Amino acid sequence: MPVSVLIVDDSPIARKMMRRSLPPDWDITIQEAVDGAQAIDIYRKGGVELMFLDLTMPNIDGYGVLEILQAEGLNCIVIVVSADVQPQARARVLAMGAIAFIPKPVNPEGLQEVLRQYGILV
Amino acid sequence: MADQQNPQLSGFIVERMELGVFAVDSSFNIVLWNHFMHTHSGKSWESLKGTNLFASFPELPESWLKRKIEHVFALGNYAFTSWEQRAYLFRFKHNRPITGGVDAMLQNCTFLPLRDAKGKVELVVITLQDCTDNALIQQRLAEAITVSDEERRKQQELIVKLEDAKNQLYQSEKLASIGQLAAGVAHEINNPIGFVNSNLGTLERNVTDLMKLMAVFESKETELPKDTQRELSKIKKEIDFEYLKEDLAALISESKEGLSHVRRIVSDLKDFSRVDQSGWQIADLEKCIDTTLNVVSNEIRYKATVVKEYGHPPLVECVPGQINQVLMNLVVNASQAFPERGQITLRTGEEGMYVWIEVEDNGIGIPPENQQRIFEPFFTTKPVGTGTGLGLSVCYNIIRKHEGDLIVRSEVGKGTCFRILLPIFHGKMGESEEIEFANSAPQ
Amino acid sequence: MNKGLSEDQTDALQELANIGMGQAGDSLARIWKEFVHLSIPKIAIVDASRLPALIHGFVGDTAVSASRQAFHGGFRGEVLVVVSAKDRNGLANLMGYEGQLDSVEREEVLLDIVNLLGGACVGGIAQQVNAEIGFSAPSLIGEDIDPLDVIHPDQLAIDKALSLEVCFQVENRSLTAHLVILLPNNEVGALAELLDQFLCTL
Ligand SMILES: Nc1ncnc2c1ncn2[C@@H]1O[C@H](COP(=O)(O)OP(=O)(O)OP(=O)(O)O)[C@@H](O)[C@H]1O
Ligand SMILES: [Mg+2]
Numbered sequence: 153m154p155v156s157v158l159i160v161d162d163s164p165i166a167r168k169m170m171r172r173s174l175p176p177d178w179d180i181t182i183q184e185a186v187d188g189a190q191a192i193d194i195y196r197k198g199g200v201e202l203m204f205l206d207l208t209m210p211n212i213d214g215y216g217v218l219e220i221l222q223a224e225g226l227n228c229i230v231i232v233v234s235a236d237v238q239p240q241a242r243a244r245v246l247a248m249g250a251i252a253f254i255p256k257p258v259n260p261e262g263l264q265e266v267l268r269q270y271g272i273l274v
Numbered sequence: 275m276a277d278q279q280n281p282q283l284s285g286f287i288v289e290r291m292e293l294g295v296f297a298v299d300s301s302f303n304i305v306l307w308n309h310f311m312h313t314h315s316g317k318s319w320e321s322l323k324g325t326n327l328f329a330s331f332p333e334l335p336e337s338w339l340k341r342k343i344e345h346v347f348a349l350g351n352y353a354f355t356s357w358e359q360r361a362y363l364f365r366f367k368h369n370r371p372i373t374g375g376v377d378a379m380l381q382n383c384t385f386l387p388l389r390d391a392k393g394k395v396e397l398v399v400i401t402l403q404d405c406t407d408n409a410l411i412q413q414r415l416a417e418a419i420t421v422s423d424e425e426r427r428k429q430q431e432l433i434v435k436l437e438d439a440k441n442q443l444y445q446s447e448k449l450a451s452i453g454q455l456a457a458g459v460a461h462e463i464n465n466p467i468g469f470v471n472s473n474l475g476t477l478e479r480n481v482t483d484l485m486k487l488m489a490v491f492e493s494k495e496t497e498l499p500k501d502t503q504r505e506l507s508k509i510k511k512e513i514d515f516e517y518l519k520e521d522l523a524a525l526i527s528e529s530k531e532g533l534s535h536v537r538r539i540v541s542d543l544k545d546f547s548r549v550d551q552s553g554w555q556i557a558d559l560e561k562c563i564d565t566t567l568n569v570v571s572n573e574i575r576y577k578a579t580v581v582k583e584y585g586h587p588p589l590v591e592c593v594p595g596q597i598n599q600v601l602m603n604l605v606v607n608a609s610q611a612f613p614e615r616g617q618i619t620l621r622t623g624e625e626g627m628y629v630w631i632e633v634e635d636n637g638i639g640i641p642p643e644n645q646q647r648i649f650e651p652f653f654t655t656k657p658v659g660t661g662t663g664l665g666l667s668v669c670y671n672i673i674r675k676h677e678g679d680l681i682v683r684s685e686v687g688k689g690t691c692f693r694i695l696l697p698i699f700h701g702k703m704g705e706s707e708e709i710e711f712a713n714s715a716p717q
Numbered sequence: 718m719n720k721g722l723s724e725d726q727t728d729a730l731q732e733l734a735n736i737g738m739g740q741a742g743d744s745l746a747r748i749w750k751e752f753v754h755l756s757i758p759k760i761a762i763v764d765a766s767r768l769p770a771l772i773h774g775f776v777g778d779t780a781v782s783a784s785r786q787a788f789h790g791g792f793r794g795e796v797l798v799v800v801s802a803k804d805r806n807g808l809a810n811l812m813g814y815e816g817q818l819d820s821v822e823r824e825e826v827l828l829d830i831v832n833l834l835g836g837a838c839v840g841g842i843a844q845q846v847n848a849e850i851g852f853s854a855p856s857l858i859g860e861d862i863d864p865l866d867v868i869h870p871d872q873l874a875i876d877k878a879l880s881l882e883v884c885f886q887v888e889n890r891s892l893t894a895h896l897v898i899l900l901p902n903n904e905v906g907a908l909a910e911l912l913d914q915f916l917c918t919l
Contacts, residue, residue, distance in 0.1 A: 165729045168919040208735075208757050235732075235739035238746070238754050255743070256736045257845065341748070341813030342829075348744035350844070351836025354854035359825035382854065393844075 154179045155272070156199050160191040160217065161206040161233070166256070170204055170233060173258040175273060188212025192220055200228045202272060205250070207234040207241065218248040229272060233258060294364075294381075294402030297388070300347050302327045302340065305397060314366040314379070333365065346385045346398045353385035357405045368406045380409040441651045441667065460540045467540070471533055478526045485519065539568060557594040559631055559696070560584050563620055566601040574609040578618045578635070585623035587630075591699050596672045600680075603665040604633040604692050610656070611637025611690060627698055628678070634691040640684040648682065676700075721762060721877065721905065726912040730842065730879075731760045733915075737841015738883060745833070745887075749811050754886040758838065758896070761880045766870045768897065771880055773864040775895045776801045783867045784831040786855035788839055791848025792907045794900040796835035797858070799867055800827070800892055808892055828855045834894055838881060846911040868897070875902055 157180045161167045167184050174180070183200070185191035189211040194200060207214035214232060221230065232245045235256040242253040252266045267273035288295050289308050297306035304327055307319040317330065328336045346353050355363060357380035368379035382405050388397040495503060510516075567580060574580070608618045612635070621632040640648060647653045649670045654663030666680075673680040677697055684690040722730065735757050742755035763771055772781075776799065783799045809818055809826045818826065832855050843850035858867060879898040886892070900908060 163728050163732045165725070165732045165916070165919070168916075169732070172919050235735035235757065236754075237739045237743045238752060240752065256732075256739060335813075337815055338813035341811075344748045345745075345833060348748050349741055349833065349836055349840070351832065351840050352852040353832055353836075354828070354852075355825070356828070356854055356856075359821050359828065384854070 154181045156181050156183070156201045158183045158185060158191065158194055158200045158203045158228075160185045160188065160203060160209070160214075162187055162209040163206075166206065169256075170258060173260045173263055175260070175264055175267070178273065188214065188217040191217050195221065195228065196224075203228055203230045204233050205230055207232060207236055207245070215244070215248065218245060218250060222249050229270065231266065292404070294404075295399065296402075297397045297399040298327050298343065299397055300395075302343065304330065306399070311364075311402070315364060331364070334363070339363070342385060343398050346387050347395045350387045350389065350393075350395050352387070355381075355383040357381055357409055363400075363402060368404065380405045441664065441671075444664070463536070463540050467533060467537055471530075471537075474526065474530055474533065478530075481522055481526060485522075488519075554591060554593055556589045557592055557597070558589050559587065559592075559597065559629060560622055562594055562597050563601055563622070563631070566598050566605060567620075569598075570602055570605055570609075573606060574618070576615075577609045577612055578616050581617060581619045583619060583621040585621065587622050587624040588698055590629050590696050591701075592676055592696060593672075596676075597696075600669040600672050600694065601631070601633070603669050604694075607665060608633055608635035608637065608690070611635050611639075613638065624698075625695075628695045629698055630696070631694040632691055633694075634689065636689040639686040639688055639690055640682065641686050645682055645684060649680075722909055722912070725916060726909055727760065727762065729912050729916055730908075731758075733842045733845045734758045734760060734838060734881060736845065737838055741833075741837030741841060749887065751811070751887050755837075756883060756885075758881040758883045762877055763880050765868075765873050765875050765878050765899075768868045768870055768873075768878055768880070769865045772799055772867050772895060772897070775799070775882060776864050776893075779864070780861040781864045781867065782827050782860045783858040783862065784827050784855050785858055786831050786835045787853040788835070788850050789853070790850040791843055791846070791911060792850075792900065793904050794839075794898055796831070796839050797868070797897040797899065798831040798834050799864070799895040799897070800830065808887065808890060811887060811890075824857055824860065827857065827860070830892070830894065831855045834883065834885065834896060838883070838896055839898065846915045848911050873899065875899055877902075877905070 155178070157174075159167050159170050159182060161170065161184075164186075171182065174182075183194055185194055187209045191203070191205070192212065195203070205214045205217055212220075214234070218230065218232075221228070226249050230250045231252045231254060232250045233254045233256060234241065237255040245253055251270055254263060254266065264273060288306075291308075292310060293308075294310045294314065295306065295308040296304060296311050299305055303324055304322045305324075307317075307322050312318050315331075322330055328334055328340075342353055342355075345351070362378055362381040363383050364381070366379040366381075382403045384401045384403075386399045386401070387395040388399055390396040495506065498506070563582070605618060605620075608616075616636050619632070619634045621630075621634070623630050644653075644655065648666050650663075651667040652663040653667075656663075670680050673694060673696070677700055679693075679695040681693045681695070682690065683693070738755040738758055742753045746753040779801050781799050781801050783797060785795055785797045787793075787795045808830065809822070812826055812829050814822060814826065832852070835855070836852060840850060840852075877900075879900060881896040881898065883894050883896055885894050
């Protein structure tokens with residue numbers, strides 16, 4: 153069964169960069185959302201297992217998405233990917249249920265390590 | 275990279291060029307020190323190799339320089355210092371005779387990141403350029419610019435003064451020509467009026483004599499033949515002789531009255547232009563107002579009712595001809611501020627060491643944005659050819675010369691009030707000048 | 718900037734600027750051992766004639782200090798940093814200055830700020846598109862000047878400019894800076910090409 157991945161970022165380039173940093177031969181299906189509102193819609197349809205979430209976005213930002221997910225039972229793994237690398241941001245998203253915080257630009261090796269650590273990638 | 279092309283050549287250039295070059299690692303240990311640095315610091319590469327920069331040069335501004343270098347290590351960007359803000363990094367003697375108060379070599383420094391293969395900054399290379407010569411030239415240039423700026427500023431001031439003087443001149447010419455005209459007219463009219471007046475006197479006497487004669491004739495009328503009597507009474511009826519007798523006296527006295535009015539106008543004109551008396555005098559401002567009103571009465575008669583509220587302030591030391599000019603401008607402006615008919619109120623009073631005059635109208639008023647500008651020369655809202663816009667600027671200058679003040683209060687749709695404040699006394703009258711009302715001069 | 722940038726290119730530039738500033742903020746926080754926040758820069762391409770109004774709109778009716786720095790290499794241009802005059806002193810001790818600043822030191826701080834922010838932003842972008850960029854020494858445009866006097870468009874030889882708004886905060890000291898990148902008309906093509914190359918690798 154392929155893993156269902158959702159990439160949430162308002163910048164198309166950032167979404168492309170995210171796609172490119174995922175392990176190449178990983179069995180996944182990828183969906184994309186251009187803002188938090190769309191991300192919530194897709195999440196509510198069910199099936200999303202792993203979400204890469206940007207923080208600064210129009211129509212519900214990353215924090216807003218995490219808040220809604222938490223309220224709705226947080227039924228998927230969230231990794232926050234942001235250029236906003238301040239430690240406060242990191243602490244806050246981890247407290248809100250994200251399993252990891254990865255600074256942009258995403259370093260593919262670093263990402264794989266996180267994925268392995270949490271048993272998402274074997 | 276250059277050192278891959280010809281390491282010997284680049285090594286030689288770094289070592290020998292007229293530029294200080296040195297490098298430190300991330301612990302601030304010296305890893306490069308060229309000949310220029312050696313000769314100027316007096317410390318050789320051999321003695322400095324691997325030593326801590328701040329240990330070897332304790333006089334360096336450590337906290338600032340450390341930060342600067344740390345930034346380059348962390349961000350991989352360039353950094354700079356310029357002699358204009360920081361005269362030098364190292365205090366080196368400069369090898370020119372001391373000129374312009376420079377006692378040390380002025381330096382521009384560049385901090386360059388040197389990256390390793392992974393892109394991490396490994397060393398920071400600092401170059402140090404002697405800018406003393408440039409700096410001196412620049413300083414001299416700056417001085418020259420300051421001088422020329424100052425000159426330009428003075429010129430600008432002069433131009434403004436010139437402009438002021440021009441306006442003043444223009445106005446005093448205008449004043450002078452009005453004065454000359456008035457004096458000329460007064461003179462020309464004076465003579466004919468003189469003999470009309472004396473003729474009128476003679477005429478009055480002659481008529482009185484004639485009437486005396488007529489009275490005698492009339493008393494003897496019944497002695498004449500009936501036919502003649504009938505003819506006389508017919509003619510008397512025809513010419514309404516009874517009325518004629520009365521009217522003749524009235525005509526003469528009315529003419530005399532009219533003539534004295536003309537004489538008053540002529541003398542006012544002379545007063546107003548003060549061709550006979552100029553300069554500082556002790557004057558009665560209420561008289562000034564009356565004179566001015568007489569002169570402009572024709573201009574304003576059909577536009578405004580004039581109300582006087584005189585407070586009988588003390589006499590004032592002033593140049594009456596100029597005060598008349600101010601009053602005339604204010605009154606004419608007021609009369610031009612009515613869409614239909616209005617009222618002009620003239621008030622006087624005393625306040626401390628000042629006498630004030632108010633010229634108030636209930637006309638269209640002046641919008642706030644214009645109130646700042648009405649005293650500027652050539653500011654006018656009147657149609658081209660109607661106003662020159664000089665009136666109030668002249669008033670202002672005159673009042674300023676009197677060390678007084680001219681203040682406007684106005685509300686659109688309600689009206690405008692100009693208040694003139696004049697110091698009662700300011701010792702402008704030289705002893706050589708004639709004092710007209712010497713007795714009433716304030717102490 | 719007669720051709721300007723395509724939507725993709727602008728988006729890429731925005732993302733690269735985000736990343737560049739984020740990295741710079743991180744590096745500075747490590748040195749200063751204080752929490753640094755660099756906001757996501759807002760990028761816009763504007764008519765050069767609109768720059769004075771833009772800068773005024775950004776800072777409001779307050780005096781500003783401005784400095785400039787030229788860069789050259791993979792693409793060439795000038796970066797301008799405008800900060801509102803009152804914000805600047807709080808940063809001085811982070812730059813290693815001690816005690817009360819005199820007027821010359823204040824100037825130097827201002828030059829250091831343009832150097833840091835310009836370097837972080839333009840350098841960050843350049844690094845990610847694999848362009849070598851060098852910088853010339855920064856220079857002062859003016860201190861405590863009217864925001865409308867920073868740029869006189871009639872003196873610029875360019876039609877369009879890249880404007881970046883960055884908010885730069887260190888703990889409770891905050892400095893809001895406005896960066897404007899001026900690219901000569903013919904340099905936009907060079908930048909566009911570098912961005913395209915970058916986009917191709919995605
Ligand atoms: N009493 C007033 N009511 C309304 N506006 C006035 C009054 N006095 C002056 N102003 C305004 O101030 C302007 C300047 O007045 P000023 O006397 O200097 O010039 P002017 O009357 O336009 O021209 P000039 O006096 O040379 O004929 C006028 O054009 C008018 O707009
Ligand atoms: Mg007038």
